[in-house]
Amino acid sequence: MNPENYIILSGLLFTIGALGVMIRRNAIVVFMSIELMLNAANLAFVSFARINGTLDGQVVAFFVMIVAAAEVVVGLAIIVTIFRTRRSASIDEPNLLKY
Amino acid sequence: MTEIGTGEAIVFWVCAVLSVTGALGLILSRRTVHSALWLALTMISLAVLYIANAAPFLGMVQIIVYTGAVMMLFLFVLMVVGVDSADSLVETLRGQRVAAILLAVGFGVLLTAGLGSALSGIPMAGLDAANAEYGGNVEGIARLLFSDYIIAFEIVAALLITAALGALVLTHRERWRPKLTQADLMRQRIASGAPGPLPTPGVFARHNAVDTPALLPDGTLAEQSVPAPLRARGDLRPVDIGAVEETRALTEGEAVFGPTVTPVADDPGASPGERS
């Protein structure tokens, strides 16, 4: 087995996450897909840290987790606010703004 | 240079299959709760892969912070929003889903092919030296965190404060009128003119269903006897005038209750919705 398998797996997960963002309409599922993309980036950082032989990648992955946690808090707060107003978590249903 | 042993290869393939399954489950499940659980599966498999990749600290953080805190937050919000919330699979923009799938497949093929060709046979330096330098993985990360990455470490504070402040602003509702004491509640009740319990429905009428208003002694309807939500919906079961007349006659002794009295046609089976 080669170390690049880890990176290819991370690319695959990233793509699946991006696909989820594009095809799903429930804001919470879309948001979870974005979390999947961040996790894929973390896997790449951790694997590259091992390939490059430096710990920097692990530190970056650690920071990405912190940032993701902060993002989750704000994002879910926005989603809950919208839900309380409209009783729906679909990102299509709020459509006062046209495309 | 370090090589990857067979044991790690087995761990990799098991976790890779699990994480891709979880990712696909996330985007394909109809119900949001299932999506969240699939994502938790992916995150746990990734934690195992981190540990296999000489990152035991991150593996633990992944389980504690991601699966433990972040995913629980997601599930908690799902409880607020409603566990049953299912996604409608109807497309709003025609062809958007097909286009998105084609785009993603193209992107994925390019990405994985590019990565595969760029990295095939790449030598792996391994982290044994870096991890051992300061006595362990956690020590090594801590040393970097407080030296090279000190600026990032400090400014992350701003991010976390913003997040806490934002969640408070959007969801915290301060009390804006004074809290009612028991004495206040009592006064309110007396002032409302109905200090006792509300009349029970249907007592003086022919039905004891909750949507049947009670009849006051003078024959008028006691609308208060019907629960407010039903009243708001307009689901008051109309009272048959004949029945009222009969009740009056019974109470005043003009008639006796017996088989000679034809029961008034008051269809008890009809639901209120059908009548309106």
Add this chain to the structure above:
Amino acid sequence: MDDVLIAPDIDYLAVAPMIIVGVTAVVGVLVEAFAPRRPRRGIQLVLTFGALIAAFVVLISQAGTRVITGSLAIDGPSLVLQGLILLIAIVSAMLMAERRVDPAGDAFSPRASALPGSEEERVLSTRGFMQTEVWPLMLFAVVGMMLFTAANDLLVMFIALEIMSLPLYLLAGMSRRRRLLSQEAALKYFILGAFSSAFFIFGAAMLYGFSGTISLPGIADALSANPGQTPLIFIGFGLVVIGLLFKVGAVPFHQWVPDVYQGSPSAVTAFMAAAVKVAAFGALLRFLYVAFGGARWDWQPALWIIAIATMLVGSILAITQTDIKRMLAYSSIAQAGFILVGVIAVNPEGVAAVMFYLAAYGFATLGAFAVISLVRQDGGEATHLSNWAGLGKRSPVLALSMSLFMLSFAGIPLTSGFIGKFTVFEAAILADAVPLVIVGVIASIIAAFFYVRVIVLMFFTEPAEVGPTVVLPSVFTTLVLAISVAVTVILGVFPQPVLDLVEQANVFLR
């Protein structure tokens, strides 16, 4: 372990402006927690303006600093752009502080957590409650923007991107009027912003994989050490640039711009349009020039296409708009395209031109949104273009200043916009990008059409029977208008001092 951790060496004076703003934001949060309700707004205003002005003064005292401290590079471009961000923040804070225009209070919901249309909201509104948390949030956004222009590695850039964006997502959803629209704008901005930052960080991971470091000079060194092209560089570069172009609002990553600009409160839109562009272009310039300056021939063609598409799509779609805020949103997309022309030049003149253009565009935008916040109907803003008919007869001063901003956007001589476009195109010609300049001129001509249409509408159309009212603002918005008009005229007539300044400060420290 016997070796001790050596304390990192940080030049605290060089980063003092950011520290001042950041610490004040934290103090602002404490004020929210402990100060009684009545004086809170006053305290927050003093803190906000005090911090922004103090940071600006300290920044001026730093003029000429060129130092890399930790992961931050304090050099000419970052100092100029940070100064510009602070000035824009001061002016937009004035716009946010306005409370006479809306009879109910300021531009923000009395309590963002109250349900729209609920009794709670109504009662709080009549009691004059205000959400004073907007001030610390705004200061945090300013800290993020300043860090974004100075970030010298991809990690700090990513964190700064988030520090800048999270408060803006929140502020976008806190409008007092049309709250559903505003909340929807916040959701869209958030989802697409988080999506783009995921691209950014995945790209950063690829660049780390290639070079073994995340610092921008380190990536440049790795590129010159291994000149061979590997897909890793392309993937990493492309994804990071997508993340940055999203914040800039370039085509095809522009879909969020009209919705967010229309839904957000005008004061926030002005801040977002002016300051986020400055910060995002600062980061884009640093990323392209410091990390990929040596590989410019590889990425220039791709950015050529994006710049051309941005200029044309922004200008053409703006023509079809009927809402003035949406029109300005598409106009800001087109302006991003013009600024990209300067970015693509990859020469010091390009950096100077971009900085000048950002200043000219920023203040004209602040002024335009200040005007929009004054034209009102039924309590809210009258943003439909038909409402603007005959505004010149109702309020000539307002209509004249709006015309000035429109002329500046269109790039008519004697306004700041003309000098901005001129310097940008000049830099592009120096870099042999003549076709780009030709497209730019064509797009300017298309764009001039809808800017002039607003002027014609205001001065040469009969007003509607029941038109909007023009509210007399307090000193805050009046000052915003005066400053924007002054900057637009001065940068158009005597641009030399500012041009000298940006030309002295046009080299990135590596």
